[in-house]
Amino acid sequence: MIIDQDKKNMRDTDVLFALILMVASIALIIYSLVISFEAMRVTDCAFYIAPGLPTLLIGFFLLVSAMILLVTARRQGGDLRWLSPKKFLVKFKSKEFWNTVIVFGYLFLYMIVLWERTPLLGIHIPFWLATFIFLNLMMLTFKATKFLNIIIISGITTFLVDFFFRTLARIPLP
Amino acid sequence: MKLRKKTLMTFLTVILLICVMGMAVAAKPYPNKNIFVYIFSSQGGGTDTWVRHLSALMERDLGVNIVCNNLPGANGGNGGMKVWNAPHDGYTVLGASETSMFFGVNDVAPTADQWNFFIAGGSPGVIAVHAKSPYQTIEDLVEAARKHPNQIKISDSGRGKLWNIKAIQLGSAVGVKFQHIPYNGSGPAITALLSREVDAVSCSAGEVIEYVRSGMLRPLVMTEVNGLDFENFGYVKPATDYYPSLKNGYSNLFQWLGFMMPADVPEEVVAAFGRAFEKALQDPKTDQFVKTQSSKKIGLWGAEAKKLASKMESVASWMSYELGLAKKTPTELGIAPLE
Amino acid sequence: MSLLQSFLQISSDFLASSVSFFTLGNLVMMFAAVMVGITFGVLPGLSATIGIALFTGLTYGYSFEKALIILLGVYVGAIYGGSITAILINIPGTGSAAATCLDGYPLAMKGESSNANILARISSFIGTIFGMLIFLFLTPLMTKLALEFTSPEIFWLAIFGILICGSISAPDLPIKGWIAGLIGLLMGMVGQEDIQGWERLTFGVSNLITGIPFVPMTIAFFGIPQIVKSMRSAQFKIEAKKDRVTINIWSLIKKNFFNILRWGTIGIGIGAVPGVGENIAAWVAYDDAKRRHKRKQEFGTGVYEGVMAPETANNAAIGGAIIPLVSLGIPGSPPAAMLLGALMLHGIRPGPLLSIEHPQIIPQFAALLLWASVFLFICGLIITKPMVSILKVSQKILIPIIAVLCVVGVYAYNNNPFHLLLVFVFGVLGYFLNKMEYSSAPLILGLILGNLADSSFRRALFLHHGNLWYLINRPLSFIFFAACVLTILSQTKVMHHVKKMFVKK
Structure with a gap:
């Protein structure tokens, strides 16, 4: 039987994800029971209105679904042998992987580090500066256009966004 | 390499600009810039309607914009902490209701003794x-x-x-x-x-x-x-x-809607805000508003409002504790039972 | 006889209001309001609710009539505007447009962005008009119906929605649709629950007490994966060649005439049920379109009906949502709740007597809705052309700008920086789920419905001390229950056998 590589990769990850889901749903079931009995003890309520009932049901169905996923993926040739350092090295070398990491990294920098009072830098960076830096970094890294154009585009965008949201829509941007 | 030099130069210029702008703020009496009101519940509710009404009237009296924004969540704690973490200078005000009396037991924001209250009114x-x-x-x-x-x-x-x-x-x-x-x-x-x-x-x-x-x-x-x-x-x-x-x-427990400010805001700022608050309450438009809301005016601020709030907080906290909802016991918070 | 009389009375009042609206000042104001509304809808994170909240403050000094023009214009514009972003960049501008992504974006990818846009616009237009007509003539009836929705009915409605989760199946394995739906439901469980006031799955984070907000999550699950995907591998491109309308719209409308009526009815009905709103209406209509379509399996790859259904329903829900607002003072959706606050600021207290003491108010609202939908059509025409041409700009420039808009939108939603952290974390999760071919659609639907299903279920049991019989002993609840059972059966083999038996006879 011929299975194409993409599908094989998909089933491999499915196996891993199914296992993670199963562990998570078992933890969820235990958690639901704990909070339900805690709530029943404190507020003296019946089980049918305990806060853990719906999460218990979700946990149960999630467990069943994860099992089905595991069985299906196994039948279609998924396994966990791909979790070897060698295969990871190949992945690390691919450009796509690094691009993904960089985009997430910039988003993290913009959304978490530069926004509001930054816990890491300890100083307050105004919104427009953070936006300006983010736009420049993103466009420079991916070589969107000429350097000067990038600065101009970033500047105009920053100004427009700041003007629209802060001045027109009266949103208190940091 | 040229690129890096250019980037560096740009950023340096930008940073310099901020510093200059930062120093340009002059020292005029309160209020000399926009006041931000954070309403701790969502749009369209009672607190929201009251606070927006009062803000619109106070704006004229204070001569600056009062910008209302909603910051709901965490039983009002999100709005409460936003105001608490901002500079205590009277330019960041909380739009609040009696739900703030549960701040302590819900462990989301400081207790009533740390706040100034501007109690406008409420419905029985x-x-x-x-x-x-x-x-x-x-x-x-x-x-x-x-x-x-x-x-x-x-x-x-x-x-x-x-x-x-x-x-x-x-x-x-x-x-x-x-x-x-x-x-x-x-x-x-x-x-x-x-x-x-x-x-x-x-x-x-x-x-x-x-x-x-x-x-x-x-x-x-x-x-x-x-x-x-x-x-x-x-x-x-x-x-x-x-x-x-x-x-x-x-x-000792009833609905009220109004504003809150941290207790250590300078006195003259509290007084200026309070006077505008009182004027807004006496406006005929407020009478009309109170009538459609079928509410009554209370109109307290300063020491009286604080006294009322601390009593109310005690009733609310102990009640919440008895219901098994309190995250912090009133004793822990130093709230004595009333009587 | 009196029925006919009241019908004529309402019609003439409506015509009078519509005509008296026709002044230059009003027209300009409405045009501006709809334009602003569309802008709010287009920008991710800014929604109809925020738009109305903002303009409630800004129009405080205006007369009631003028304020109402602006607020309704913003409302109608914003609900429509979300579809433009959904179609062009696969990021729903408002929550109610999330269902439009599913078929709108594939259409744009195929080079039919103009087709998709005009369909969305016409559907929104028809939806608004349809909602307006029902609002104008059937408000008393709809009010009675809305009051029939007690906890069991809302519970079954939510369960119905959850079953839909599964049927919007994933492209890879059907089970993945269910898993995504369950993850969404679980996310809906986070926060303080309504019945016991107990905190679930918050792990001591006070910002999670109100739960995981739905609007930022649409950005996390649609926006972030899209941004990362297009930055990663330069594959984001709208085919600009066939940038003209290439379909015969009239024949499409004629063909789907009864479908449009049904989607509109779904929108109005769900819009009128207090506390449910236009987001769910769009999903239910999408599912309905898919179920009844001849080429079911092609849904999700760019089917015209997949754009028409949610857009008709979410705009029809506007008329639906203001029915209980005007007749009872109970808002049917979050933007309508904001509208209630605005009315009260102008000294008008909606309630059962409003339409008796001010008989003009329903025709007035309806006339404004009519004009708003006309302007929706015009403004949409003006705004989509430049929007499409913006997309011709290199995506390496465009995507960072979209990223900024998404991030600001998340912050603007509630001015809460914590939501940025939340969106980042779930954006990473969303990216991986997307890569493993779990569809975001059932996840978002699960998130909307989670808390509603949970609280109405346990409240119904609480009301009747745990007796399950009371969940199905009322006519409406039984109908919804039966609909749920049929949905399940139709997806298993049982129904297939039953059908076969009949065919043999």
Whole structure:
């Protein structure tokens, strides 16, 4: 039987994800029971209105679904042998992987580090500066256009966004 | 490499610019720039409507823009902490209600002794039934609950919220057990009564006034120490007339809406804000507003408001503790029980 | 006889209001309001609710009539505007447009962005008009119906929605649709629950007490994966060649005439049920379109009906949502709740007597809705052309700008920086789920429905002391229950056998 590589990769990850889901749903079931009995003890309520009932049901169905996923993926040739350092090295070398990491990294920098009072830098960076830096970094890294154009585009965008949201829509941007 | 040099230069210029702009703020008396009000509940609610109304009037008096924004969540704690973490200079104000009395026990923001209060007004509480309901007086309802404990259903805006506590106080004062059905806000709680899913509702008079006027609902009793005249219905007696033991609980816990500022805001700032607040309350537009809201003005700020708040916080905190909802016990917070 | 009389009375009042609206000042104001509304809808994170909240403050000094023109214009514009972003960049501008992504974006990818846009616009227009007509003539009836929705009915409605989760199946394995739906439901469970006031799955984070907000999550699950995907591998491109309308719209409308009526009815019905709103209406209509379509399996790859259904329903829900607002003072959706606050600021207290004491108010609202939908059509025409041409700009420039708009939108939603952290974390999760071919659609639907299903279920049991019989003993609840059972059966083999038996006869 011929299975194409993409599908094989998909089933491999499915196996891993199914296992993670199963562990998570078992933890969820235990958690639901704990909070339900805690709530029943404190507020003296019946089980049918305990806060853990719906999460218990979700946990149960999630467990069943994860099992089905595991069985299906196994039948279609998924396994966990791909979790070897060698295969990871190949992945690390691919450009796509690094691009993904960089985009997430910039988003993290913009959304978490530069926004509001930054816990890491300890100083307050105004919104427009953070936006300006983010736009420049993103466009420079991916070589969107000429350097000067990038600065101009970033500047105009920053100004427009700041003007629209802060001045027109009266949103208190940091 | 050229690229890097250019980038560096740009950023340096930009940073220099900020510094210059930062120094340009002149020192004029309060208020010399826009005031930000964070409303700790979502758009369209009672707190939101009141705060936006008052802000619009105070804006003219103070001569600066008052920008209202909603920051709901965490039982009001999100808005509370936003204001608390901002500079305590009176330019960041909290739009709040009596829910802030639970800040301490819910462990979301500082307790009442750390705040200044500007209590504008509120709507009195009421217990109402459907027009087709067999219960004509509050005594009928209590009698029914005595005969069938845990069967008479009273809807409210959520467990541990003001109207829930008012209904519980009533039940425990007369020694009967109602079944308290929580809804996600007063609107759904009233809707549940209109569709006769429940037997009665505990909410504010302002929220049921239109249904009473149209004859769809019948108010039984005010969950307050004072009665209220309903249009198209007549006078409704307070619960304390029937059950005097409720006096202490009810007189110290009622709905209020208004503003809050941290307690260590400079005095002259508090005074300037307070004067504008008072003027806004005396405006004829406010009279009209209070009438459509079917509320009453309270109009307290300064020491009086603080005294009231600390009393109310005590009642609210201990009640929340008894319901098993408190994350921090009142004793831990140093809140003594009233009496 | 009196029925006919009241019908004529309402019609003439409506015509009078519509005509008296026709002044230059009003027209300009409405045009501006709809334009602003569309802008709010287009920008991710800014929604109809925020738009109305903002303009409630800004129009405080205006007369009631003028304020109402602006607020309704913003409302109608914003609900439509979300579809433009959904179609062009696969990021729903408002929550109610999330269902439009599913078929709108594939259409744009195929080079039919103009087709998709005009369909969305016409559907929104028809939806608004349809909602307006029902609002104008059937308000008393709809009010009665809305009051029939007690906890069991809302519970079954939510369950119905959850079953839909599964049927919007994933492209890879059907089970993945269910898993995504369950993850969404679980996310809906986070926060303080309504019945006991107990905190679930918050792990001591006070910002999670109100739960995981739905609007930022649409950005996390649609926006972030899209941004990362297009930055990663330069594959984001709208085919600009066939940038003209290439379909016969009239024949499409004629063909789907009864479908449009049904989607509109779904929108109005769900819009009128207090506390449910236009987001769910769009999903239910999408599912309905898919179920009844001849080429079911092609849904999700760019089917015209997949754009028409949610857009008709979410705009029809506007008329639906203001029915209980005007007749009872109970808002049917979050933007309508904001509208209620605005009315009260102008000294008008909606309630059962409003339409008796001010008989003009329903025709007035309806006339404004009519004009708003006309302007929706015009403004949409003006705004989509430049929007499409913006997309011709190199995506390496465009995507960072979209990223900024998404991030600001998340912050603007509630001014809460914590939501940025939340969106980042779930954006990473969303990216991986997307890569493993779990569809975001059932996840978002699960998130919307989670808390509603949970609280109405346990409240219904609480009301009747745990007796399950009361969940199905009322006519409407039984109908919804039966609909749920049929949905389940139709997806298993049982129904198939039953059908076969009939065919043999």
